[in-house]
Amino acid sequence: MKKILGVCIMIMLILASACGNVEMTSNPNNSSELKPATDESIIPKNTSEYCDIESINLDSEAEKYFYGTWKVEKHLGFANSYNDASEYPTGQKFIGDEIIIKQDFFSSKGLKNYSVYQYELKKPLYEITATCYNSDSFYRLYKIDIPDLNINDVVKVINISDPSTKIRVPLSFFVVNTDRLILLSEATIFELKKITD
Structure with missing residues (x-):
């Protein structure tokens, strides 16, 4: 009985996968010919479902964009x-503040209203800890909606980590297409604007 049930389930799975995403089309030569139901314009160019999670050094493209005063x-x-209840609902206490990100120096002392974010590091360790190739994979990992x-x-x-202790600063950054920088502070996100290189 168990073998028969197992065979039935297997056949149902095979039939279900064979029937998925297929539509019937009329063909004067063969009316039962199957054609995939795909519209090439709606398929994303990069179909990576998950983010690459690994700590790697900044690549030259990210370095060029990331360094500066923001x-x-x-x-x-x-x-x-x-x-993050301290910033709910508008995040106004960060607006106008500045962060300095250089190859050999990092300072978040410009985030004046929060003592917990006051960091100044010489020779900080910068790492790319995840790379997400589409908005779905990004949302799946971070549960954050970034506008646009x-x-x-x-x-x-x-x-960013302290080079002596290897402890991370409690701020993260999202670089989008190497032309947009977003700050993550706890559960709050902010758009940054470069003011100097």
């Missing part, structure tokens, strides 16, 4: 998993 321009929202994030955007997640 101003917190606007509040974008919150992670959907939890809210498109299906084929590449997001590199950068973390």
Whole structure:
């Protein structure tokens, strides 16, 4: 009985997978010919379902964009998993503050309203800890909606560590397509604007 049940389940799975995403088309020569139901324009160019999770050094493309003095321009929202109550609902205490990111120096002392974020590091360790190849994979990992994030955007997640202790600073950065920088502070996200290189 168990063997018969197992065979039936296997046949049902095979039939279900064979029937998925197929539509019947009329053909004067053979009316039962099957044709895949796909519209090439709706298939994302990069279909990577998950983010690459590994700690690697900054690549030259990210370095070129990432280094500079940045101003917190606007509040974008919150992670959907939890809210940082200190910034809810508008995140106004970060707006206008500055962060300095150089190859051999990092300072978040410009985030004046929060003592917990006051870091100044010489020779900081910058790492790309995740690379997401589309908005779905990014959301799946971080549960954050970034406004205007498109299906084929590449997001590199950068973390910063103290070189002596290897302890991470409690701030992360999202570099989107090497032309947009987003700050993650707890569950709050902000758009940054480069003011100097």
